[in-house]
Amino acid sequence: MKKIHIIVSEFNNPIPEQLLQGALRALTDQKFSKQNIVVTKVPGAFELPIAALAAGQQMMTAAVICLGAVIRGETSHYDYVCSETARGIMDVGLKLMKPVIFGVLTTDNEAQAEARAKADKTNKGYECAIAALSMIKVLKSLR
Secondary structure, eight states, X not given: OOEEEEEEEOTTTTXXXXXXXXXXXXXXXXXXXXXXXXXXXXXXXXXXXXXXXXXXXXXXXXXXXXXXXXXXXXXXHHHHHHHHHHHHHHHHHHHHTSOEEEEEXXXXXXXXXXXXXXXXXXXXXXXXXXXXXXXXXXXXXXX
């Protein structure tokens, strides 16, 4: 069976960890085998694309889910990180022709991030895992 890789940024924890728990819950809810889930942690959101590329290049990878949280601060650093992380993740998916899911929260404050990382089905990590499974099916049907 193919694997799903989940790449998680450690910056702004515990939000990314809560997204990870949501993704894992969605995959197990959908009966995806825990043995076929690989979790890799990276320092921050900016490092997600290169780790996604490395994970996605493996033959047994069906999809990669990138999770993280970028919370606006007082400088323009936020804009660069958000933009380049999104572009990098999209580039990886197009290069690999595999689902590479953008699950990076880009919020104005911590409260907004927390609201999107609740321990229920509104958790964006949960939604990203469902999107990954859906895109695996879509791409399989198109090939």
